[in-house]
Amino acid sequence: MKPKRRRLFFVITGMAALGLAVALTLAAFDDNLVFFSSPTDVYAKGMAPDQRFRLGGLVEEESVAKTDDGLTTTFRVTDLANAVPVSYTGILPDLFREGQGVVTEGRLSPEGVFVADSVLAKHDENYLPPEVAEALKKSGKWKGGTP
Amino acid sequence: MIAELGHFAIVLALAVSFVQGTLPLVGAQRGIEALSAIARPAAIMQFLLLILAFVALTMAFVGSDFSVLNVWQNSHTDKPLLYKISGVWGNHEGSLLLWVVILAAFGFGVATMGNNLPPSLRTRVIAIQGLIGVGFLLLLVFLSNPFERVFPVPSQGTGLNPLLQDPGLAFHPPFLYLGYVGFSIAFSFAVAALIEGKVDAAWARWVRPWTLAAWTALTVGIAMGSWWAYYELGWGGWWFWDPVENASFMPWLLGTALLHSAIVVEKRDALKTWTVLLAILTFSFSLLGTFIVRSGVLNSVHSFATDPERGVYILAFLVVAIGGSLALYAWRAPSLKSGGVFAPVSREGALVLNNLLLIAATATVFIGTMYPLFLDAITGEKVTVGPPFFNATFVPLMVPLIMVMAIGPMMPWKRADLAGTLSRMKVAAALTVIVALLTLYFSGFDPILAVLGMALGVWLVAGAAVDIGERTRLFRIPLRDALRRAANLPRSAWGGAIAHAGMGVAILGMTGTLSWEVEHLQIMRPGDRIVVAGYEVEFRGVAPVTGPNYDAVRGTFHVFRNGELMEIMEPETRRFTDPPMVTTEASIRPRNFGDLYAVVGEANGDGGFATRIYHKPMIVWLWIGSLMMTLGGLVSLTDRRLRVGAPRRPKASPAPELQPQQQAT
Numbered sequence: 001m002k003p004k005r006r007r008l009f010f011v012i013t014g015m016a017a018l019g020l021a022v023a024l025t026l027a028a029f030d031d032n033l034v035f036f037s038s039p040t041d042v043y044a045k046g047m048a049p050d051q052r053f054r055l056g057g058l059v060e061e062e063s064v065a066k067t068d069d070g071l072t073t074t075f076r077v078t079d080l081a082n083a084v085p086v087s088y089t090g091i092l093p094d095l096f097r098e099g100q101g102v103v104t105e106g107r108l109s110p111e112g113v114f115v116a117d118s119v120l121a122k123h124d125e126n127y128l129p130p131e132v133a134e135a136l137k138k139s140g141k142w143k144g145g146t147p
Numbered sequence: 148m149i150a151e152l153g154h155f156a157i158v159l160a161l162a163v164s165f166v167q168g169t170l171p172l173v174g175a176q177r178g179i180e181a182l183s184a185i186a187r188p189a190a191i192m193q194f195l196l197l198i199l200a201f202v203a204l205t206m207a208f209v210g211s212d213f214s215v216l217n218v219w220q221n222s223h224t225d226k227p228l229l230y231k232i233s234g235v236w237g238n239h240e241g242s243l244l245l246w247v248v249i250l251a252a253f254g255f256g257v258a259t260m261g262n263n264l265p266p267s268l269r270t271r272v273i274a275i276q277g278l279i280g281v282g283f284l285l286l287l288v289f290l291s292n293p294f295e296r297v298f299p300v301p302s303q304g305t306g307l308n309p310l311l312q313d314p315g316l317a318f319h320p321p322f323l324y325l326g327y328v329g330f331s332i333a334f335s336f337a338v339a340a341l342i343e344g345k346v347d348a349a350w351a352r353w354v355r356p357w358t359l360a361a362w363t364a365l366t367v368g369i370a371m372g373s374w375w376a377y378y379e380l381g382w383g384g385w386w387f388w389d390p391v392e393n394a395s396f397m398p399w400l401l402g403t404a405l406l407h408s409a410i411v412v413e414k415r416d417a418l419k420t421w422t423v424l425l426a427i428l429t430f431s432f433s434l435l436g437t438f439i440v441r442s443g444v445l446n447s448v449h450s451f452a453t454d455p456e457r458g459v460y461i462l463a464f465l466v467v468a469i470g471g472s473l474a475l476y477a478w479r480a481p482s483l484k485s486g487g488v489f490a491p492v493s494r495e496g497a498l499v500l501n502n503l504l505l506i507a508a509t510a511t512v513f514i515g516t517m518y519p520l521f522l523d524a525i526t527g528e529k530v531t532v533g534p535p536f537f538n539a540t541f542v543p544l545m546v547p548l549i550m551v552m553a554i555g556p557m558m559p560w561k562r563a564d565l566a567g568t569l570s571r572m573k574v575a576a577a578l579t580v581i582v583a584l585l586t587l588y589f590s591g592f593d594p595i596l597a598v599l600g601m602a603l604g605v606w607l608v609a610g611a612a613v614d615i616g617e618r619t620r621l622f623r624i625p626l627r628d629a630l631r632r633a634a635n636l637p638r639s640a641w642g643g644a645i646a647h648a649g650m651g652v653a654i655l656g657m658t659g660t661l662s663w664e665v666e667h668l669q670i671m672r673p674g675d676r677i678v679v680a681g682y683e684v685e686f687r688g689v690a691p692v693t694g695p696n697y698d699a700v701r702g703t704f705h706v707f708r709n710g711e712l713m714e715i716m717e718p719e720t721r722r723f724t725d726p727p728m729v730t731t732e733a734s735i736r737p738r739n740f741g742d743l744y745a746v747v748g749e750a751n752g753d754g755g756f757a758t759r760i761y762h763k764p765m766i767v768w769l770w771i772g773s774l775m776m777t778l779g780g781l782v783s784l785t786d787r788r789l790r791v792g793a794p795r796r797p798k799a800s801p802a803p804e805l806q807p808q809q810q811a812t
Contacts (some may be wrong), residue, residue: 009491014503021507021544025514028539036529054531070670070751090668091748091757094720094729105531134529 022116034105045125047108055084056103064098077102077114088116150215153203157244160196160251161284163189167254167277174473175270176342183266187258193280194255197248201235204244204293208235213304216297217241223306223725233317234307239441239457240293242320246437247283249321249328250276253357257332257597264353271339272332279331282464290457304723309697315375319368323395326365327433330402332357334430337423338472346423354426356364356784358409362402363780369395370773378476378735383666383744383761385769388537393516394436397509401429404505407498415495415560417488420480425502427476431469438465439516463529464769485752490562495561504548511540549603549654554609556643557617559674571617576607590662591709607651607719611644642783653772659741659765670755680762682743684706684716689747695722699732702747702756706736713738716745739769 037045038056046055063076073092076083084103084136096102096119106116167189174182204217207633208231213219221238222231230237236245254276261269287293310316336354340346372392377385405425411418438461489495515532521529553575557568569576583602590597616622618640619632665680673688687703699719706714718734736743741764748757 001492006488006491010499013491013500017503017507017544018510021511021540024540024543025511027538032533032536032539034531034533036531054529070753070755071668071757090747091759093729 025069036103038079039077039084040079042084042108042114043082049108049110052105052107054103054105055086055116056101057083057102059098059102061098074113077104084114085112086114087117088119090119092119148308149206150212150294150296151400153200153207154292156200156203157247157284157288157292157294158197160193160200160247161281161288162250163193163196164277164280164284168274171270171277173272175267175274179668183270186270186277187365187467190251190254190258193277195253197244197251200294201248204241205232205235208232211304212299213299213302214293214296215293217293219297219301219304221304221307223304223696225725226307226312227695228315229308229317230312233311236320237307237311240287240291242324243283243287243291243441244293246324246328247280247287249324250280250283253329253332254280256357256770257335261353261648265349268336268339268343268350271342272335275335275338276331279335279468279699282468286457286460286464287751290460295775297299298677304725305697306723309721309723309728309730310379310724311380313375315371315379319367319371319375320613322364322371323368326361326363326368326402327398329399329437329633330405330426330430330433331362331366332361333405333426334472337426338475341472341475344479344482346412346419346483348413348416351409351422354422355406355413357424358402358406358429359780359784360380360558362399362406363404363434363784365395365399366773366776366780369399370770370777373772373773375790377766378733379730383664383733385660385766388532388534390516391440393512394439397512398429398432398436399507400505400512401425401432404502404509405429407501411498413497417495418499421502423480423537424476427469427472431465431472434461434465436464436470454614457468478517489560492558493563494555494558494560497551497558500551501548501555504551508544508548509542511544512537515540519535535625545605546599549650550605552647552650553607556614556640556647557610562681568748571612572613573614575606576622578609579606597658597662600654600662602806604651604653604655604658607654611651612649613643614647638786639783642779642781642786644779645781645782649772649777649779651772651774652768652775656765656768656770656772659768660763663764665762667760669758671758672750672755678762679743679760680741680764681708682713682738682762684743684745684755684760686758690752692719694721696725697723700747702758704734704745704758704760706743712754714743716743718747720747737767740765742766 034052034054036056038052039048039055039057042055057077057079060076060078063074063083065074066072067074067087069089072087072089074085074087075098076085078084086106088104088106103120104114104116105118105120106114109115167186170182171186171189173179174185180764204215206212207215207218208222209228211218211224211231213222217238217240221241222234234241237244254273257264257269257272257276261272263738264272267795333354335349336357372395373385375381375386405422408418408422408425412422439460440456441457471560483522514676515536519530519532522530553570553574557571566625579602582605583598586598586601587594596809615633615636618636621629621633623629624632628713667677667679669677671677671686674684675687676683678684683706685705685707687701687705689702690702692699699721701717701719704716704718705712706716714736716736719732721730721732723730731746731748741762744761744763746759748759750756
């Protein structure tokens with residue numbers, strides 16, 4: 001095979017490989033990007049029931065309760081302007097507690113309860129997820145220093 | 148006093164690296180012997196100075212010298228000795244010191260073992276290595292000095308993040324860095340070759356062992372990190388497509404591509420410019436990884452401190468290093484002459500396909516990792532790109548790669564007969580089909596992926612076995628002769644086969660746990676029994692436990708099979724005070740290559756405890772596969788042809804009994 005044809009062959013295979021990667025990426029972007037919302041965003045934008053997103057804020061004081069099965073926890077996530085009720089079934093992270101920053105991921109049920117399938121609370125008492133800090137700043141309730 | 152000594156050593160090292168990075172370059176260019184001769188002593192000096200600094204910091208940590216800011220922030224007198232030592236690199240400043248120590252160690256390696264390198268190439272490689280050193284030492288001395296003092300001297304340290312107090316994690320960063328930084332040698336060789344305008348088989352023979360060593364270390368580092376996540380984070384996951392994981396995975400993917408394309412340069416004198424570009428890109432992604440992890444643009448357990456100055460500095464260094472080397476590449480690469488010609492269906496062709504697919508896969512990981520950063524920077528919108536994205540992009544690209552991976556090593560160079568090569572894979576293909584059908588018959592909830600994963604894993608393992616079988620002519624000649632052939636096979640052939648089989652074994656492990664994992668989450672009271680994957684697990688209650696620097700609640704489970712007590716499992720929830728944190732210690736028991744995995748959670752206030760019990764079938768194969776890949780790299784490193792400093796074997800004496808295609812290993 002002549003060098004020129006060989007080069008053409010490689011360019012074509014290379015394009016095919018990258019094209020495949022681009023196609024897969026674009027297809028995956030369609031369904032798999034998860035946006036972050038604060039409780040205020042949830043009310044302002046109005047989320048579709050099947051829309052998967054991340055909800056972050058502070059766990060509202062005196063909002064945490066267990067249901068009868070002992071495994072489902074309900075609580076409210078607040079940015080101190082608005083609050084969204086959340087329910088989560090499973091073992092909560094070690095540092096989950098009232099007044100702490102939290103990020104949850106899941107979908108909004110038709111009843112307006114955010115059904116989370118994962119709850120992230122960072123392993124550090126002083127740590128506030130940057131998204132949460134920003135949400136608090138946006139709602140005008142920020143009183144800390146730099147996150 | 149010791150801290151001052153260390154401080155002095157890093158400042159001196161900066162000065163030495165500056166000399167090392169400039170004068171020898173001028174000397175090599177102008178042919179001034181006296182300037183070129185500086186390179187080797189400078190590289191040796193730099194290494195010794197940084198070792199001194201590292202020892203000084205380690206002594207400060209071991210002796211709990213809290214007058215050193217870094218020790219005060221990251222250590223505590225109650226900490227066990229191992230974690231006092233690992234605390235040295237368990238923070239930003241110390242890990243950066245480790246980084247430059249390893250960088251200097253590689254320069255030292257070239258300086259002391261590079262006797263058979265062409266002198267001008269050796270001088271330039273050491274000089275480029277020195278220039279990278281300048282970049283990082285500036286950061287270390289001016290923005291991240293580990294020897295800074297604190298006054299008044301605190302009486303007690305603030306402690307190390309308990310998650311990092313773990314034997315598996317103690318050695319995760321050093322291995323990761325050996326890998327990351329090891330690619331700097333390939334980069335220095337590439338840049339030096341561009342300056343020289345010459346890339347040949349000898350060049351590739353030199354780049355390969357360094358790349359292989361770096362790749363092997365990176366494989367160990369990534370596997371250790373994954374293993375740590377598996378047993379320490381308490382969720383039973385082993386890979387999260389977390390940006391920080393991706394930061395180490397991208398150089399690994401590119402390093403794998405580089406490893407393979409360097410073979411083509413060495414054997415066939417082809418793909419030269421491509422290999423040089425890959426060497427530059429691989430180290431660029433190591434730098435990018437450092438930026439992602441160290442700049443604080445991402446928050447994770449890995450980012451110790453968020454300091455915008457450092458981020459900006461690393462970004463600027465990134466632009467200079469990557470931009471400069473790519474500009475040099477654009478300028479000089481066209482002058483590199485291309486050599487051997489080959490057909491698309493050939494060993495070279497298969498390796499090109501390997502490279503293209505690895506690059507495409509790296510690109511998808513790159514986009515998934517960086518897109519949230521870009522979007523946040525441009526629109527301020529926060530998004531997460533999670534595992535589903537990577538499963539939908541990365542995994543499909545791996546499927547053709549793995550299919551070709553099994554047959555590639557059996558193809559002859561230059562031109563292959565695809566039908567002939569495939570016909571030798573008959574046994575492997577038959578085995579693959581059998582396993583696929585068996586999987587289909589037994590499979591659980593996601594049969595397509597399970598069947599595909601099992602089939603690919605078996606195909607790869609069987610392919611590696613057939614490859615070795617073909618090379619030794621096993622079953623076709625008397626066994627004794629076959630064994631003699633096996634002993635005489637080049638080590639690199641063994642290494643390649645072991646690493647490929649290891650990948651297959653790891654795929655089997657991943658597929659097994661992903662497809663057939665069982666998770667039970669429930670409230671249990673003492674005496675309660677549940678059945679998990681055929682095991683009866685009885686909860687016996689909890690008891691308080693006191694550790695060296697924590698208090699814990701320990702749950703006890705008795706595991707029965709057919710009424711017989713098999714295991715006692717004791718997971719813990721540990722509460723640390725310095726710093727105040729809670730960690731979950733899962734209890735993990737390997738059984739028949741699968742793991743039983745138990746976690747005890749909070750009390751429900753009514754005598755019951757939330758418990759989570761998993762059965763993770765076949766997960767052990769994932770770790771065995773990683774070990775095999777590492778072993779493959781090590782075996783290949785001992786190949787006489789690649790051994791650093793080994794005299795070149797005269798080309799005119801090929802072993803007479805080898806077939807042509809086997810000769811070309």
